[in-house]
Amino acid sequence: MDTFKIKPRVLLVGNPNAGKTMLFNRLTGLKAHVANYPGITVDLREGNLNLPSKNQVCVVDLPGTYSLYSRSEDETVTVKGVLGQLGPSSISDLIVAVVDATQLKRNLYLVSQLLDLKKPLLLALTMMDEVQRQGIEIKTLLLSQRLSVPVVSLSSVTGVGIDALLVEIDQWVKLQTAQVEPSRSTHSQTLHKPSATDITKRYQQIEVWLQGVLKNTIKTPKKKRFCADDILLHLFWGPIFLILVFAVMFESLFLGATPFMNGIENGISYFSNIVRSFFPDDSLIGSLITDGIISGVGSVIVFIPLIAILFLFIGVLEDSGYLARATFLLDRFMSKVGLSGRAFVPLLSGFACAVPAIMATRVIESKKDRFVTILVTPLMSCSARLPIYGLLIAAVFASAPPLWGFIEIGALVMLSMYGIGIIAAFGVAALLKRFVLKGPTPSLILELPPYRMPRWSSLAQNIWTRIWLFLREAGTVILAMTIILWGLFTFPRNETQQTTKNQSEIQAQIKNSYAGQLGQLIEPVVAPLGFDWKISVGILSSFAAREVFVSTLGVMYGLGHSQDETKMTLKEAIQNDINPQTGKPVYTPLVALSLMIFYSLAMQCMSTLAATKKETKSWRWPAFQFSYMTVLAWLCSFALFQAGSALGF
Amino acid sequence: MQIPPQAISNQINILIMSIKTKMRPFRHPKEQRLSDFPCGKEGILRTLPAPTSPEVLRLLEMGMVDGSLIKLLRRGPFGGPLHVAVCGTQLCLRQKEAALFFVQWID
Numbered sequence: 104m105d106t107f108k109i110k111p112r113v114l115l116v117g118n119p120n121a122g123k124t125m126l127f128n129r130l131t132g133l134k135a136h137v138a139n140y141p142g143i144t145v146d147l148r149e150g151n152l153n154l155p156s157k158n159q160v161c162v163v164d165l166p167g168t169y170s171l172y173s174r175s176e177d178e179t180v181t182v183k184g185v186l187g188q189l190g191p192s193s194i195s196d197l198i199v200a201v202v203d204a205t206q207l208k209r210n211l212y213l214v215s216q217l218l219d220l221k222k223p224l225l226l227a228l229t230m231m232d233e234v235q236r237q238g239i240e241i242k243t244l245l246l247s248q249r250l251s252v253p254v255v256s257l258s259s260v261t262g263v264g265i266d267a268l269l270v271e272i273d274q275w276v277k278l279q280t281a282q283v284e285p286s287r288s289t290h291s292q293t294l295h296k297p298s299a300t301d302i303t304k305r306y307q308q309i310e311v312w313l314q315g316v317l318k319n320t321i322k323t324p325k326k327k328r329f330c331a332d333d334i335l336l337h338l339f340w341g342p343i344f345l346i347l348v349f350a351v352m353f354e355s356l357f358l359g360a361t362p363f364m365n366g367i368e369n370g371i372s373y374f375s376n377i378v379r380s381f382f383p384d385d386s387l388i389g390s391l392i393t394d395g396i397i398s399g400v401g402s403v404i405v406f407i408p409l410i411a412i413l414f415l416f417i418g419v420l421e422d423s424g425y426l427a428r429a430t431f432l433l434d435r436f437m438s439k440v441g442l443s444g445r446a447f448v449p450l451l452s453g454f455a456c457a458v459p460a461i462m463a464t465r466v467i468e469s470k471k472d473r474f475v476t477i478l479v480t481p482l483m484s485c486s487a488r489l490p491i492y493g494l495l496i497a498a499v500f501a502s503a504p505p506l507w508g509f510i511e512i513g514a515l516v517m518l519s520m521y522g523i524g525i526i527a528a529f530g531v532a533a534l535l536k537r538f539v540l541k542g543p544t545p546s547l548i549l550e551l552p553p554y555r556m557p558r559w560s561s562l563a564q565n566i567w568t569r570i571w572l573f574l575r576e577a578g579t580v581i582l583a584m585t586i587i588l589w590g591l592f593t594f595p596r597n598e599t600q601q602t603t604k605n606q607s608e609i610q611a612q613i614k615n616s617y618a619g620q621l622g623q624l625i626e627p628v629v630a631p632l633g634f635d636w637k638i639s640v641g642i643l644s645s646f647a648a649r650e651v652f653v654s655t656l657g658v659m660y661g662l663g664h665s666q667d668e669t670k671m672t673l674k675e676a677i678q679n680d681i682n683p684q685t686g687k688p689v690y691t692p693l694v695a696l697s698l699m700i701f702y703s704l705a706m707q708c709m710s711t712l713a714a715t716k717k718e719t720k721s722w723r724w725p726a727f728q729f730s731y732m733t734v735l736a737w738l739c740s741f742a743l744f745q746a747g748s749a750l751g752f
Numbered sequence: 753m754q755i756p757p758q759a760i761s762n763q764i765n766i767l768i769m770s771i772k773t774k775m776r777p778f779r780h781p782k783e784q785r786l787s788d789f790p791c792g793k794e795g796i797l798r799t800l801p802a803p804t805s806p807e808v809l810r811l812l813e814m815g816m817v818d819g820s821l822i823k824l825l826r827r828g829p830f831g832g833p834l835h836v837a838v839c840g841t842q843l844c845l846r847q848k849e850a851a852l853f854f855v856q857w858i859d
């Protein structure tokens with residue numbers, strides 16, 4: 104193949120939720136994020152496609168748009184792509200208009216604008232499996248004649264029609280190689296703000312195009328069927344069902360994950376004991392491997408089941424189409440606060456990770472509203488906070504009897520941590536909107552996609568991707584931090600070189616280590632929140648990543664037990680940690696709550712700050728975000744701990 | 753100075769006409785703002801002559817064009833957004849935007 108020639112590009116352009124990304128995945132074999140919600144893709148993504156004729160093209164998945172007159176960042180990317188302003192200008196582009204065949208009329212509006220550009224165009228009608236199920240026949244040949252562009256009907260789910268699409272693309276590629284100059288014409292006509300008459304005219308044109316194209320093969324007229332929205336969006340039952348969904352999510356997050364977590368925990372400590380038996384008692388290497396790496400990284404890996412269940416739920420919500428319904432049900436709160444309706448999905452993605460969530464704000468039209476959303480998104484409890492909640496809840500609240508016999512206290516505490524994050528996000532957003540980024544209340548214009556059955560294969564794929572990301576972090580950042588912390592906890596070593604040390608000597612050694620000294624240095628700052636020097640070390644170390652808190656405790660308690668006793672799990676070590684001054688446990692329920700609140704509100708994530716910097720294009724906003732969140736976290740923990748102590752908890 | 757009665761009546765007619773066309777959506781007995789339209793009813797969508805707000809323009813582009821059939825399916829809880837079926841799709845929009853559209857009853 105000629106390496107000097109740049110590959111021709113195929114641009115996937117279409118309405119939001121038309122199935123562009125799914126088609127892209129089909130064509131390239133990649134695993135880009137697909138969800139049954141309009142506006143999921145917010146940036147372009149490229150992939151390679153091998154055509155039957157051995158030619159290679161570059162396929163570009165673009166964000167969805169309803170019109171070439173763009174209003175938000177994601178739509179601007181698409182319009183630039185369509186106009187050939189992305190990448191080197193010598194590349195020739197084929198625009199594949201991805202059209203949702205179940206909504207031909209609305210989708211053809213964008214097509215009519217694309218036709219005006221006079222560029223190579225090809226129509227791909229997706230969702231043909233759904234069209235057939237509805238008993239509708241589409242005369243693609245007729246449509247193709249009327250528009251004078253090739254039309255291919257296909258389904259990315261079943262794979263029908265993909266081959267025909269490849270053939271069409273191939274034909275265009277062959278035409279390209281025959282041509283010397285790529286044909287380019289820049290038409291800026293449709294990029295102006297369209298007038299109402301222009302829009303109406305286009306829709307009239309579409310009516311003409313569609314005459315006789317759609318044929319209903321089912322003769323009996325459709326009777327009014329039962330509609331899921333009648334219940335799920337009901338004034339009364341709708342909100343009840345929404346609450347129920349989230350209640351089930353938290354209960355299963357708590358109950359469903361516990362057996363798996365215990366299993367992994369036991370496996371790790373068993374493994375650690377075996378490894379330990381290979382080394383002499385006072386061997387530094389043995390200590391590094393078992394007390395350092397295995398306890399540190401292992402204590403984080405334990406929480407994989409929690410992550411898996413969280414993403415299972417998010418996946419089902421996204422793929423079923425219920426997410427858009429939740430937006431509808433909760434929009435009143437969003438508008439009260441002054442947030443755009445489109446901020447719902449970024450905020451919800453914040454439960455997974457703030458970095459993609461901040462990118463997802465690109466769908467918000469107004470810049471100020473977008474910045475408000477970016478600033479508050481990290482307050483949503485991301486999956487990196489789950490290990491901390493999980494550990495503290497398991498250690499402190501798990502033994503409490505269930506409320507009314509069926510509501511686990513642990514699940515309730517977990518739910519309230521998420522609740523605190525949500526309330527804080529809304530409160531801060533309202534304040535920002537009022538005093539800093541003032542503006543009119545934005546709108547909500549959202550298409551409600553049809554309900555679709557989640558496909559388990561893609562759910563499993565998605566969950567696996569998440570677990571893999573988590574493991575990769577455990578193997579890199581957390582591993583590195585663990586080794587550093589092990590060093591900081593082990594050195595300087597005590598002068599007395601006894602082989603067997605008793606418990607108090609080991610404790611003194613840890614307290615005098617570099618890490619211990621560091622912890623005691625900042626202890627005064629966090630002592631009013633109820634945290635001792637050990638927790639201080641954890642908080643400091645979690646600025647690398649939040650989960651490092653757990654591995655720090657893992658290393659500290661791993662080193663902190665004397666050699667002769669059997670190794671405790673981290674949970675047991677926390678339960679048995681006694682404050683030498685008071686003789687009481689360090690982790691009282693009040694301290695645990697204060698700590699969890701601190702973690703739910705504090706900004707301890709470098710990647711999030713980097714994402715904020717990237718999206719706002721200034722250092723001011725990430726600096727502001729960092730300061731307000733840290734201050735807020737400190738104040739809330741302070742208030743809780745002081746009030747709780749005063750009340751005698 | 754004598755003004756011909758013909759001219760006066762002409763002027764009045766023009767005035768009435770202009771008021772009528774300006775007020776048209778409010779005067780028409782069978783037209784109502786979309787935000788006030790009853791749930792579960794179908795009607796013909798009427799847009800203002802020259803919409804300027806970007807939200808309205810976006811809704812027009814999404815198929816809420818003058819003359820199309822629209823059905824108000826439901827309102828969201830706590831005075832929330834509206835759920836409408838139009839142009840073969842289902843949309844939700846806030847009250848504020850819905851107040852900029854009119855619906856003509858069909859009997």
Ligand SMILES: Nc1nc2c(ncn2[C@@H]2O[C@H](COP(=O)(O)OP(=O)(O)OP(=O)(O)O)[C@@H](O)[C@H]2O)c(=O)[nH]1
Nearest residue numbers: 120121122123124125138139142143144167230259
């Ligand atoms: N039945 C069926 N469903 C499909 C088909 N293609 C896509 N879908 C579903 O349609 C929904 C949207 O698909 P995406 O590929 O994410 O849509 P998109 O066009 O990339 O959407 P944005 O990124 O939001 O612009 C998902 O729930 C898919 O499962 C198809 O051919 N048949």
Ligand SMILES: [Mg+2]
Nearest residue numbers: 123124143144
């Ligand atoms: Mg997409």
